[in-house]
Amino acid sequence: MALVINEEQQMLKSSTKEFLDLKSPLTLMRELRDDNYNQFKVELWTEMVEMGWTSLTIPEKYNGLNFGFVGLGQVLEEIGRKLTVSPIISTVLMSTSLISLSKNEVLKNKLFQEIMNGSKLCALAHEEGRHHNPELINSLVSKNEDHFILNGKKKFVIDGSISDYLIVSAKHEDEKNIALVLIDRKSDGINLNNKVHMDSKIYSDISFENVKIDKMNFLSTDNDGSIILNKTLDIARVGLAAEMLGNVQEAFEITMKYIKEREQFGVKIGSFQALQHRSALMFGEIELCKSIVLRALQAIDSNDSELPKFASLAKAKLGLVSKLITNEAVQMHGGIGVTDDVDIGFFLKKTRVADRILGDSNYHLDRLAKLNNY
Amino acid sequence: METKTKVDLTSFRMETRKWLEDNCPNSMREPLTDVKQLYWGGRNGNYFSEDQKIWFERMLEKKWIVPYWETKYGGGGLTPKQNNILNQEMARLGCRKPHINFGISMLGPALLKFASEEQKIHYLNQICKGEIRWVQGYSEPNAGSDLANLQTKAEDKGDHFLVTGSKVWTSFGDKGDWIFCLVRTDTSSKHTGVSFLLIDMASKGVSTRPIKLISGKSPFTETFFDAVKVPKKNLVGTLNDGWTIAKYLLTHERQMIGGIGETDKKKPLSEIAKEVLGKNNGSLSDISIRNKISELEMNEKIFELTIQRAMDEHKAGNNPGAVSSFFKYYGTELGIQKEELRLEVNGFNSTEWTSEESNNGxxxxxxxxxxxxxxxxxxxxxQLNIIAKRVLGLPSK
Incomplete structure (x- = not known):
């Protein structure tokens, strides 16, 4: 497959950019933050739904647009540029991807309709430790007469505070198979501790105490929980990398504009070789990022068996490059860069949180070594 | 029409495949183990083996030394699509290139763009026969990065130029037959006083001296010109406009050098590390080295994808110019990092300089x-200056 986006994907990217320029300029993120860390602007989400963004990766047989992940990646990249506040990562990238892999057709039909028409939001509750770990699952589901109950504690749930549903990873009582269960967030026994993070988003620690689960609400069967979870994590890593690609491109462009205008010693600071060489290196690093993000997105669409490798390459590279770019962006802005008056600091704060989500560069470099058997 | 072209290409592929199978000697299908196995041609050209001679002569007869140049210049006259097929079929069998020459990879493209028709017919035909081994004379002791500061002067003496000065970093200068040079033809201006001149190294007054590198080897020479007479007809392009040709040629050179890091298809460093360091609970016993290898291999893979993306952008009709300006920097940077890391992996053995076990260091x-x-x-x-100015448009003051 050629490593370029096709005309349709290019059009989606352009229309997304036009839409966000108009509806979600960088100032919106600031407004929502100043509105007591508002996580959700209803009108904006409604328009996103009308644009079809929640249907992009849903197959035609469920009335989705079946546009694929290269398409969704273009949307996420543009969202990354504008630091747009929306539940697209939790509901579309993570939850929809997971639901797509489920064999529970009844639940799938229902959830897809609710997600496509924008009536429900959905979050994935998986992490339990201090660092990302796909295998660390102590939450338990156990059978109780005609239903099941869930007990456990989850951390760092993206959009947990605004979602209608939670998809929770847990172990079956026999402690072998992983179960993925859908729970109404308002169910009895659920307790949320909402925490604002550096990127002005809220991540929830959630405890589950004897939460009742209907047996129809399992997204996994006896043996596919682990497969579904791991594939979802890889897909989500790639999508996050696409969003981070948008973050770094915008931060870089804002910075280039700034050093072409800012004068010191009677000249533009962009004329200094100390800044020029670092800028040229950043340009190159971003070009490298574009290649791996696109290749990884294609790997999802083509059901490539090497998806785990491409996902880790993408997330590791974007983790490292986003650190380089946002640090340099703040530094090149000088004093004003560390003030809240300008937007550049938002990119620094956004990417540091993004690096943690589903594994930072250390995690993925380690995983790559394992995948390559050393 | 389109179907006919497809049929033609398919039959071209079949014919090419058969011809290569019938004509490429088996030993010329083995991977190279030493650069000495390349055939550089020229007046003193040496064949490494009898098979190499046979292979060169058969390809020469087929006009496939430079298959994609026009037939009037001695090339095979293949279309880009046919040439791709030939490359694919050669790669399929593992056929070695029959001939390597800077005349093909560097001078040729410049001649095609800037030389007179008479010059093209003369020099390109020679190149296609492998008769002349070309070398390059650009840098000078006081003109390295500041190349346009070159001082080797070519004085107009009516029917000839009189060339005096010296060039440095001439790759294989001691083995060259002819040298393509940048010379100063006007001392009153810098960039617009430079011309592009072809000089026969057998001329009176030309001499070379090898430069010994820190590696102990001497792939480069200094080249001296002591009042060398060069016919006026050896000037390529317009007098004093050689800088335009130089820039064009440098782009070719940078693309070639950018590939240094990625031509290394030998055993991955991680494999060597496993043998040398061993594993502990499934992972390399030295965690610090393991992380460095993982990061380097990540970047190598992503660089490979980026070269592919640039080619695909080009095929799709988009201009990949901006991204390819980074290739020389990054390709060589990865090569440098890899050699550094290779020493770390190989420990005491890595710095051996003369032992037989180390293959002479x-x-x-x-x-x-x-x-x-x-x-x-x-x-x-x-390279970074070029990106900052031309790609990013950063100001000069």
Missing amino acids: REARLFCRSKGYSIEGGTHEI
Whole structure:
């Protein structure tokens, strides 16, 4: 497959950019933050739904647009540029991807309709430790007469505070198979501790105490929980990398504009070789990022068996490059860069949180070594 | 029409495949193990083996030394699509290139763009027969990164130029037959006083001296010109406009050098590390080295994808110019990092310089040689300057 986006994907990217320029300029993120860390602007989400963004990766047989992940990646990249506040990562990238892999057709039909028409939001509750770990699952589901109950504690749930549903990873009582269960967030026994993070988003620690689960609400069967979870994590890593690609491109462009205008010693600071060489290196690093993000997105669409490798390459590279770019962006802005008056600091704060989500560069470099058997 | 072209290409592929199978000697299908196995041609050209001679002569007869140049210039007259097929079929069998020459990869493209028809017919035909081994004379002792500061002067003496000065970093200068040079023809201006001149190295007054590198090897020479008479007809392009040709040629050179890091298809460093360091609970016993290898291999893979993306962008009709300006820098940088890391992996053995077991210090010498990657063909710093100015449009004051 050629490593370029096709005309349709290019059009989606352009229309997304036009839409966000108009509806979600960088100032919106600031407004929502100043509105007591508002996580959700209803009108904006409604328009996103009308644009079809929640249907992009849903197959035609469920009335989705079946546009694929290269398409969704273009949307996420543009969202990354504008630091747009929306539940697209939790509901579309993570939850929809997971639901797509489920064999529970009844639940799938229902959830897809609710997600496509924008009536429900959905979050994935998986992490339990201090660092990302796909295998660390102590939450338990156990059978109780005609239903099941869930007990456990989850951390760092993206959009947990605004979602209608939670998809929770847990172990079956026999402690072998992983179960993925859908729970109404308002169910009895659920307790949320909402925490604002550096990127002005809220991540929830959630405890589950004897939460009742209907047996129809399992997204996994006896043996596919682990497969579904791991594939979802890889897909989500790639999508996050696409969003981070948008973050770094915008931060870089804002910075280039700034050093072409800012004068010191009677000249533009962009004329200094100390800044020029670092800028040229950043340009190159971003070009490298574009290649791996696109290749990884294609790997999802083509059901490539090497998806785990491409996902880790993408997330590791974007983790490292986003650190380089946002640090340099703040530094090149000088004093004003560390003030809240300008937007550049938002990119620094956004990417540091993004690096943690589903594994930072250390995690993925380690995983790559394992995948390559050393 | 389209179907007919497809049919033609398919039959071209079949014919090519059969011809290569019938004509390429088996030993010429083995991977190269030493650069000495390449045939450079020229007046003193030496064949490494009888098979190499046969292979060169058969390809010459087929006009496939430079298959994609027009037949009037001695080329095979293949279309780009046919040439791709030939390359694919050669790669399929593992056929070696029959002939390597800077005349093909560097001078040729410049002649095609800037030379007179008479010059093209003369020089390109020679190149297609492998008769002349070409070398390059650009840098001078006082004109490295500041190449336009070159001082080797060519004085107009009516029917000839009188060339005096010296060039440095001439690759294989001692083995060259002819040299393509940048010379100063006007001392009153810098960039617009430079011309592009072809000089026969057998002329009276030309001499060379090898430059010994820190690797102990001498792939480069200094080349001296002591009042050398050069016919006026050896000027390529317009007098004093050689800088335009130089820039065009440097782009070709940088693309070639950018490939240094990625031509290394030998055993991955992680495999060597496993043998040398061993594993502990499934992972390399030295965690610090393991992380460095993982990061380097990540970047190598992503660089490979980026070269592919640039080619695909080009095929799709988009201009990949901006991204390819980074290739020389990054390709050589990865090569340098790899040699550094190779020493770390191989420990005490890695710095051996003369022992037989170390193949005469192969790794240590490769490491030393790699230090030149970020200097030759435009230093890292010059490459970054170019990106800052031409791609990012950063101001000069």
